[in-house]
Amino acid sequence: EAGVAQSPRYKIIEKRQSVAFWCNPISGHATLYWYQQILGQGPKLLIQFQNNGVVDDSQLPKDRFSAERLKGVDSTLKIQPAKLEDSAVYLCASSLVGGDSNEQFFGPGTRLTVL
Amino acid sequence: GQQLNQSPQSMFIQEGEDVSMNCTSSSIFNTWLWYKQDPGEGPVLLIALYKAGELTSNGRLTAQFGITRKDSFLNISASIPSDVGIYFCAGHLSGYALNFGKGTSLLVTP
Numbered sequence: 001e002a003g004v005a006q007s008p009r010y011k012i013i014e015k016r017q018s019v020a021f022w023c024n025p026i027s028g029h030a031t032l033y034w035y036q037q038i039l040g041q042g043p044k045l046l047i048q049f050q051n052n053g054v055v056d057d058s059q060l061p062k063d064r065f066s067a068e069r070l071k072g073v074d075s076t077l078k079i080q081p082a083k084l085e086d087s088a089v090y091l092c093a094s095s096l097v098g099g100d101s102n103e104q105f106f107g108p109g110t111r112l113t114v115l
Numbered sequence: 116g117q118q119l120n121q122s123p124q125s126m127f128i129q130e131g132e133d134v135s136m137n138c139t140s141s142s143i144f145n146t147w148l149w150y151k152q153d154p155g156e157g158p159v160l161l162i163a164l165y166k167a168g169e170l171t172s173n174g175r176l177t178a179q180f181g182i183t184r185k186d187s188f189l190n191i192s193a194s195i196p197s198d199v200g201i202y203f204c205a206g207h208l209s210g211y212a213l214n215f216g217k218g219t220s221l222l223v224t225p
Binding site: 091 | 119155156160203
Protein backbone atom coordinates (compact mmCIF):
# COMPACT_ATOMS: atom_id res chain seq x y z
CA GLU A 1 0.00 0.00 0.00
CA ALA A 2 1.43 3.38 -1.00
CA GLY A 3 2.03 5.85 1.80
CA VAL A 4 1.30 9.55 2.01
CA ALA A 5 3.05 11.38 -0.83
CA GLN A 6 4.31 14.96 -0.56
CA SER A 7 6.08 17.29 -2.92
CA PRO A 8 8.38 19.03 -3.19
CA ARG A 9 10.69 17.52 -0.57
CA TYR A 10 12.69 20.74 -0.24
CA LYS A 11 12.01 24.37 -1.04
CA ILE A 12 14.10 27.49 -0.55
CA ILE A 13 12.47 30.88 -1.08
CA GLU A 14 13.03 34.47 -0.09
CA LYS A 15 10.77 36.22 2.38
CA ARG A 16 7.65 37.75 0.89
CA GLN A 17 7.57 35.12 -1.86
CA SER A 18 4.79 32.57 -2.22
CA VAL A 19 5.07 28.81 -1.97
CA ALA A 20 2.75 25.83 -2.32
CA PHE A 21 2.99 22.27 -1.06
CA TRP A 22 1.10 19.25 -2.35
CA CYS A 23 -0.09 16.14 -0.54
CA ASN A 24 -1.69 12.93 -1.73
CA PRO A 25 -3.04 10.86 1.17
CA ILE A 26 -3.31 7.10 1.46
CA SER A 27 -6.09 5.83 -0.79
CA GLY A 28 -9.41 5.73 1.02
CA HIS A 29 -8.35 7.93 3.91
CA ALA A 30 -11.11 10.45 4.55
CA THR A 31 -9.18 12.70 6.90
CA LEU A 32 -6.16 14.77 5.93
CA TYR A 33 -3.98 16.89 8.19
CA TRP A 34 -1.31 19.53 7.63
CA TYR A 35 1.26 20.03 10.37
CA GLN A 36 4.11 22.49 10.85
CA GLN A 37 7.21 21.13 12.57
CA ILE A 38 9.76 23.71 13.64
CA LEU A 39 13.28 22.41 14.36
CA GLY A 40 13.45 20.86 17.81
CA GLN A 41 9.68 20.73 18.26
CA GLY A 42 6.92 18.23 17.75
CA PRO A 43 4.46 18.67 14.89
CA LYS A 44 1.76 21.31 15.36
CA LEU A 45 -1.57 20.95 13.59
CA LEU A 46 -2.36 23.68 11.08
CA ILE A 47 -5.55 22.33 9.50
CA GLN A 48 -7.64 19.16 9.40
CA PHE A 49 -9.96 18.15 6.55
CA GLN A 50 -12.57 15.46 6.48
CA ASN A 51 -13.26 14.71 2.83
CA ASN A 52 -13.33 18.22 1.33
CA GLY A 53 -14.57 20.04 4.43
CA VAL A 54 -12.49 21.81 7.07
CA VAL A 55 -12.81 20.26 10.56
CA ASP A 56 -10.25 22.36 12.44
CA ASP A 57 -8.23 25.35 11.23
CA SER A 58 -7.98 27.13 14.55
CA GLN A 59 -4.15 27.22 14.46
CA LEU A 60 -3.79 28.20 10.81
CA PRO A 61 -2.43 31.76 10.36
CA LYS A 62 -5.15 32.68 7.93
CA ASP A 63 -3.63 36.02 6.96
CA ARG A 64 -0.92 34.19 5.03
CA PHE A 65 -1.70 30.46 5.01
CA SER A 66 -4.43 28.77 3.01
CA ALA A 67 -5.26 25.16 2.23
CA GLU A 68 -7.74 23.34 0.08
CA ARG A 69 -8.87 19.82 -0.64
CA LEU A 70 -11.32 20.44 -3.44
CA LYS A 71 -12.13 16.87 -4.50
CA GLY A 72 -11.64 15.28 -1.09
CA VAL A 73 -8.45 13.51 -2.12
CA ASP A 74 -5.20 15.44 -2.54
CA SER A 75 -4.56 18.79 -0.91
CA THR A 76 -2.43 21.90 -1.30
CA LEU A 77 -1.10 24.21 1.39
CA LYS A 78 -0.04 27.71 0.37
CA ILE A 79 1.91 30.44 2.13
CA GLN A 80 1.64 33.95 0.74
CA PRO A 81 3.71 35.94 1.59
CA ALA A 82 6.29 33.85 3.46
CA LYS A 83 8.09 35.10 6.55
CA LEU A 84 11.42 33.99 8.02
CA GLU A 85 9.62 32.24 10.89
CA ASP A 86 7.79 30.00 8.41
CA SER A 87 10.99 27.99 7.95
CA ALA A 88 9.98 24.50 9.07
CA VAL A 89 9.05 21.05 7.85
CA TYR A 90 5.46 20.85 6.64
CA LEU A 91 4.02 17.40 7.22
CA CYS A 92 0.90 15.95 5.71
CA ALA A 93 -0.87 13.05 7.41
CA SER A 94 -4.00 11.04 6.72
CA SER A 95 -6.22 8.69 8.65
CA LEU A 96 -8.85 6.15 7.74
CA VAL A 97 -11.63 7.20 10.08
CA GLY A 98 -12.71 10.81 10.19
CA GLY A 99 -13.48 13.01 13.16
CA ASP A 100 -11.53 11.90 16.22
CA SER A 101 -9.29 9.40 14.51
CA ASN A 102 -5.83 9.46 16.01
CA GLU A 103 -3.98 6.75 14.08
CA GLN A 104 -2.45 9.10 11.57
CA PHE A 105 0.05 8.15 8.88
CA PHE A 106 2.58 10.82 7.97
CA GLY A 107 4.27 11.70 4.72
CA PRO A 108 7.99 12.53 4.50
CA GLY A 109 7.38 16.27 4.72
CA THR A 110 8.49 19.33 2.79
CA ARG A 111 11.41 21.20 4.30
CA LEU A 112 10.92 24.95 3.72
CA THR A 113 13.72 27.44 4.17
CA VAL A 114 12.82 31.13 4.00
CA LEU A 115 15.80 33.45 3.48
CA GLY B 116 -3.69 22.97 23.46
CA GLN B 117 -2.66 20.91 26.47
CA GLN B 118 0.97 21.20 27.51
CA LEU B 119 2.98 17.96 27.14
CA ASN B 120 6.29 17.56 28.92
CA GLN B 121 8.50 14.88 27.43
CA SER B 122 11.71 13.72 29.10
CA PRO B 123 14.53 13.27 28.80
CA GLN B 124 15.25 15.70 25.98
CA SER B 125 18.07 13.48 24.73
CA MET B 126 19.75 10.19 25.58
CA PHE B 127 23.12 8.77 24.59
CA ILE B 128 23.43 5.05 25.34
CA GLN B 129 25.38 1.97 24.37
CA GLU B 130 23.98 -0.78 22.23
CA GLY B 131 22.25 -3.42 24.35
CA GLU B 132 21.12 -1.03 27.07
CA ASP B 133 17.48 -0.50 27.96
CA VAL B 134 15.90 2.92 27.47
CA SER B 135 13.01 4.61 29.23
CA MET B 136 11.32 7.88 28.35
CA ASN B 137 8.11 9.47 29.56
CA CYS B 138 5.54 12.08 28.88
CA THR B 139 3.35 14.01 31.31
CA SER B 140 0.43 16.31 30.75
CA SER B 141 -1.36 18.99 32.72
CA SER B 142 -4.69 17.47 31.69
CA ILE B 143 -6.13 14.08 30.73
CA PHE B 144 -6.13 12.33 27.40
CA ASN B 145 -8.26 9.52 25.95
CA THR B 146 -5.41 8.14 23.88
CA TRP B 147 -1.63 8.17 24.09
CA LEU B 148 0.54 7.46 21.07
CA TRP B 149 4.25 7.04 20.58
CA TYR B 150 5.94 7.93 17.27
CA LYS B 151 9.49 7.64 15.98
CA GLN B 152 10.90 10.09 13.47
CA ASP B 153 14.04 9.42 11.43
CA PRO B 154 15.96 12.30 9.84
CA GLY B 155 14.21 13.61 6.72
CA GLU B 156 11.13 11.50 7.32
CA GLY B 157 7.73 11.91 8.88
CA PRO B 158 6.84 10.36 12.24
CA VAL B 159 5.93 6.66 12.22
CA LEU B 160 3.44 5.28 14.73
CA LEU B 161 5.00 2.75 17.14
CA ILE B 162 2.34 2.10 19.76
CA ALA B 163 -1.18 3.36 20.47
CA LEU B 164 -2.75 3.17 23.94
CA TYR B 165 -6.49 3.54 24.49
CA LYS B 166 -7.25 2.72 28.13
CA ALA B 167 -5.90 4.00 31.42
CA GLY B 168 -3.51 1.43 32.86
CA GLU B 169 -3.05 -0.31 29.50
CA LEU B 170 0.36 -1.88 28.92
CA THR B 171 1.17 -2.69 25.29
CA SER B 172 4.22 -4.21 23.63
CA ASN B 173 5.50 -4.08 20.07
CA GLY B 174 8.63 -6.21 19.80
CA ARG B 175 11.28 -4.65 22.02
CA LEU B 176 9.05 -1.66 22.74
CA THR B 177 6.66 -1.45 25.69
CA ALA B 178 4.42 1.49 26.50
CA GLN B 179 1.94 2.20 29.26
CA PHE B 180 -1.02 4.54 29.58
CA GLY B 181 -0.82 6.06 33.06
CA ILE B 182 -3.66 5.34 35.47
CA THR B 183 -4.32 9.08 35.94
CA ARG B 184 -4.59 9.48 32.13
CA LYS B 185 -2.04 12.30 32.41
CA ASP B 186 1.12 10.37 31.63
CA SER B 187 2.68 7.62 29.55
CA PHE B 188 6.05 5.95 29.27
CA LEU B 189 7.91 4.10 26.54
CA ASN B 190 10.60 1.50 27.19
CA ILE B 191 12.97 0.08 24.62
CA SER B 192 14.80 -3.09 25.64
CA ALA B 193 18.19 -4.21 24.34
CA SER B 194 18.71 -1.16 22.13
CA ILE B 195 20.30 -1.50 18.69
CA PRO B 196 21.84 1.14 16.40
CA SER B 197 18.69 1.41 14.25
CA ASP B 198 16.77 2.64 17.31
CA VAL B 199 18.46 6.00 16.74
CA GLY B 200 15.93 8.76 16.08
CA ILE B 201 13.55 11.14 17.79
CA TYR B 202 10.69 9.67 19.78
CA PHE B 203 7.53 11.71 20.22
CA CYS B 204 4.66 11.14 22.56
CA ALA B 205 1.27 12.46 21.50
CA GLY B 206 -1.93 12.75 23.44
CA HIS B 207 -5.43 12.85 22.04
CA LEU B 208 -8.66 14.03 23.59
CA SER B 209 -11.94 13.72 21.74
CA GLY B 210 -12.77 16.88 19.85
CA TYR B 211 -9.24 18.21 20.00
CA ALA B 212 -6.19 17.97 17.77
CA LEU B 213 -3.39 15.50 18.41
CA ASN B 214 -0.93 17.15 20.81
CA PHE B 215 2.76 16.27 20.46
CA GLY B 216 5.60 16.49 22.97
CA LYS B 217 8.92 18.06 22.00
CA GLY B 218 10.59 14.70 21.49
CA THR B 219 13.38 12.61 22.98
CA SER B 220 16.46 12.31 20.80
CA LEU B 221 18.06 8.87 21.14
CA LEU B 222 21.63 8.09 20.12
CA VAL B 223 22.95 4.51 20.32
CA THR B 224 26.62 3.70 20.05
CA PRO B 225 27.73 0.25 18.86
